[in-house]
Amino acid sequence: MTQGADDRSRAFPVPVPDADTQPFWDGCRGGELRIQRCASCGTWLWQPRPVCSSCQTPGPVWTAVSGDGFVASWTVMRPPTLPAFADRVPYVLLLVELDVGVRLIGYLVDGDGRWLRSDGAAEGVEIGRRVALRFHDQAGTPLPCWTLV
Amino acid sequence: MTRPTHLARHRQAAVVGIHALPFSRNIGTTERHGGALAILGALADAGLSVRDVDGMFRYVWESTTEMEMARILGVPNLKMFGEIDYGGGAGAPTVGLAALAIESGLADVVVVWRSRNRSSGGRPWASQLQATGQDQFERPYGLVRPVDGMALHARYWIHKYGWTPEVTGRVAVTQRQHAQRNPAAMMRKPLSMDDYLGSRMIADPLRLFDCCLETDGAMAMVLTSAERARDLDVVPVHVTGFAMGSGPQMTAMTFYYGEELGRTPNRWVAPELWRNTGLAPRDIDVVQLYDAFTPQIPLAFEEYGFCGEGEAPAYMAEGRNPPYNTSGGGLSEAYVHGFNLLVEGVRQVRGSSTSQVENVRHCLVTSGNVVPTGAIVFSKEPW
Numbered sequence: 284m285t286q287g288a289d290d291r292s293r294a295f296p297v298p299v300p301d302a303d304t305q306p307f308w309d310g311c312r313g314g315e316l317r318i319q320r321c322a323s324c325g326t327w328l329w330q331p332r333p334v335c336s337s338c339q340t341p342g343p344v345w346t347a348v349s350g351d352g353f354v355a356s357w358t359v360m361r362p363p364t365l366p367a368f369a370d371r372v373p374y375v376l377l378l379v380e381l382d383v384g385v386r387l388i389g390y391l392v393d394g395d396g397r398w399l400r401s402d403g404a405a406e407g408v409e410i411g412r413r414v415a416l417r418f419h420d421q422a423g424t425p426l427p428c429w430t431l432v
Numbered sequence: 433m434t435r436p437t438h439l440a441r442h443r444q445a446a447v448v449g450i451h452a453l454p455f456s457r458n459i460g461t462t463e464r465h466g467g468a469l470a471i472l473g474a475l476a477d478a479g480l481s482v483r484d485v486d487g488m489f490r491y492v493w494e495s496t497t498e499m500e501m502a503r504i505l506g507v508p509n510l511k512m513f514g515e516i517d518y519g520g521g522a523g524a525p526t527v528g529l530a531a532l533a534i535e536s537g538l539a540d541v542v543v544v545w546r547s548r549n550r551s552s553g554g555r556p557w558a559s560q561l562q563a564t565g566q567d568q569f570e571r572p573y574g575l576v577r578p579v580d581g582m583a584l585h586a587r588y589w590i591h592k593y594g595w596t597p598e599v600t601g602r603v604a605v606t607q608r609q610h611a612q613r614n615p616a617a618m619m620r621k622p623l624s625m626d627d628y629l630g631s632r633m634i635a636d637p638l639r640l641f642d643c644c645l646e647t648d649g650a651m652a653m654v655l656t657s658a659e660r661a662r663d664l665d666v667v668p669v670h671v672t673g674f675a676m677g678s679g680p681q682m683t684a685m686t687f688y689y690g691e692e693l694g695r696t697p698n699r700w701v702a703p704e705l706w707r708n709t710g711l712a713p714r715d716i717d718v719v720q721l722y723d724a725f726t727p728q729i730p731l732a733f734e735e736y737g738f739c740g741e742g743e744a745p746a747y748m749a750e751g752r753n754p755p756y757n758t759s760g761g762g763l764s765e766a767y768v769h770g771f772n773l774l775v776e777g778v779r780q781v782r783g784s785s786t787s788q789v790e791n792v793r794h795c796l797v798t799s800g801n802v803v804p805t806g807a808i809v810f811s812k813e814p815w
Contacts (some may be wrong), residue, residue, distance in 0.1 A: 295577070296561045298568035329689060330566055336681070355693055356591075358583035359636035360574055365558065367453055368574045376575060378584045386689055388570050403634070410591045428438055 284291065295367045295422050304331045306345045311425045316350040316416055318385055319343035329385035350416025350427065352381040357391070359402045375403045377430050379414055390429040392419050406431055444815050445531035445542075446661040447669035449478030449654035449776045453768035455618050458552040459648035464496045466650030467547030468504055474652035479664050480541055482506050485654075487539030489529045491546055491769060492517040495528065501545075512539040518684060519578075520800035522722055523770035524808040530655045531808075540660065545652035546771035552648050566683055578724060579643055581686040583635035585802055586727040588694055590637055592742075594744045597637075599745045600726035601628040604641040604763055607723070611760025614786040618645055619764040642726040644762035653778070658814045669781040672815070673709035674808035677701035687802040696801040698735040706737070709809045711794060713738045716809070718780045718789040719754050720773035720797040723761045728801045736796070736807070739762035750791075758787040770799050774808070781810045 300308045310317035319328040321335035322344050334341050356378040364372060375391035391408060393399050396417035398408075414429035451473030453459065453466055461469075475481060485507045488498040498513040512533040516522040523546075530542040555577075564779035574583065589595065605625055611617035623641065631640040661668035677700035681690045687697065706712055713736060721732040731746035738754070739747035747753055759765040759776040766772050776798040779785040798807040 292559075294561055296563045296567075296571040296574075297573050299562050299564045300568065301564070304568060330569060330683070351623060356584045356588040356688065358580060358587060358638075360580065361633055361634065361635060364574055374574075376573060376580065376584075380693075386693070388573055388575055390573055410588065419571065424572065 291293045293366045296365070297422070297424060303333055307331055310345065310347065311418060311427060314418060314425075315347045316427055317345040318348050318381070318383060320346045327383040327385050329387065348381060348383055350381065350429070352379045352414055352429070354378070354414060355380040355386050355410045356410060357403065357408055370402060371398065374399065375401050375406075375408055377414065377429055387427060389426065390419060390428040392417050392430050394430050396428060396430070415418075442534055443537060445655050445671045446658045446814075447653055447671070447778050447810065448661050448664055448666045448668055449474040449476070449480065449657050450652070450778050451477055452616065452649065452651040452775060453477050455616060455647050455649045455768075456551070457648065459549060459650070463494075463547040463549050463553075463650070464500065464504070466549070466648070467496050467501060467545050467652070470547060470650040470652035471501070471505060471543050471545050473567035474543070474545075474654045478654045478666055480654060480656070483508060484541040485543055486510060487512040487530060487533045487542030487654050489513065489526050489533075489544045490515045490540065490667060491522040491526055492693060493519060493522070493769070494546060494548075496547065512542070518800070518804040520722060520770045521803035521805035522775055523722070523799040523806075524674055524797055525676045525799065525806035527653065527655070527671070528676065528806060528808055531671040534655055534657050539574055540656060542655045543652060544655070545650070546768050547650035548768055549648045550705070550767065551646040577635070578685070579635045579638055581639045581688075581802065582725045582727070584686070584688055587637055588688075588727070589727055589731060592694055593745070595730070595745060597629055598625065599730060599748070600642055601625050603726040603729045604628050605725070607761045607763045610758050610787045611764035613782070614759050614765055617760040617765040618647060619760070628644050636794065638725060638727075640764075644724045644767040645764070647766040647768060649766045649768035649772065651768055651775055653774065667782045670811045670814050671779045672711065672809040672811040673705065674700050674806060675704035676804070676806035677704060678804040680697070682804055685803055689730045694732060696735060697803070697805050698732060698798065698801050698807070701805060701807050702736045703810070705807045711809060713766040716754055716794050717792045718795050719756045720758070720761070720777045720795065721756050721800050722770050722773065722805070723757055723763050724767065724800065724802050726763065729756060731801060732798055735801075736798070755787070755789050758789065773797050777808075777810045781812055
């Protein structure tokens, strides 16, 4: 295997935005977590969509949120996983329920948004624990992540 | 207006042929090749020929299209064909579509099959580094394996219902015992609760023995009308009914963005299934419950109404449940996207399982649980 091929196989998966999701990733680059909210009925919507699935009004509005929420569920990633993560395991993956009521995936990171190798035990991760938003830079992509508070 | 005569009578469908190639780590042939041999085997089992086939259905994830397979085999003309999406949720719905084709009179002899080199062909998620659509919010975090999504569900079920590790351990041990009686099963080594509890974590709280096998397998099934089945030298296995469902806010391969965390689409499939079949859980003698991962079994007993919500651990510990996954299932026989559960369901009604339940009148078979899915009931007697 050539060095180049090896590099590619160890690359992180990257988000490929489309017109419906671009505002979300633009928000992340500006340090802002944006979730769609229906201007008509007020429903918060996730994942991104062109129409409110509660009242069918087109064009839900991208709205900045604090990112505060709690751990709805979590797991610990262990081998075998993608090569890019091979020297990072174990790490904690969170399903976070934001206070606005939608659930997102993110890493558990430290208070400064840095990578945290962990099985969650020392940190006391559990369902219901409050979390705060941090952005973790992964190969140039700011990913929404959360830290325990 | 006069009703067209070919639709004048609602015809029941029956499974008349099944076949499986030996399960292996490396089947040594293409999926196309294995699928073709499995279909020919199922037709031979039914006493039918390729010339009789006029309908074909497959999983979307099946790599060989109906057209390619019909061309290879020499099927003269397909009158009805199609495919069902969403991974392991496609099993019962694919057989259900075949039954519908027969019931409606649009086809007479319908083939369904699943051929998958999931062991030798590698892990499909390993090379998908461009995360589009809904994957762009999960895959960059390394959330790519089916076990990762299931772990997030399982953690919540454990939390909500107070499951001990023994609840899922019992599933792994029970199915291994079934596999030990099945010469075709891939995993026949004894498995104790201590073995289970001591196995390494893959995605906490799921251990190695919570996960299904990785298998090269090819299986097929042939259905025709119950009336035509009477002219064949087979024990017909009647399709009493089936149902499909997605639930609200489905995200294809997970259900944790749904309105209420902890539910699965089976919550929506189950009442439709019982309505469509006119049956209730107490009528079911044996079940084949989709088992890519052990937590799916107690959840299915609850969601299909065999016991109340939260009652599965006691229900199963006291042995009040019907026998489940009697071939060893995806955990110990083979993982062929749930198709082996469908074939075992047919065997139980025929009376030819290696863990045969006595006097089987009705067998329930379910498909994937956190995906758009379905369920079907195979029965000894016709409507």
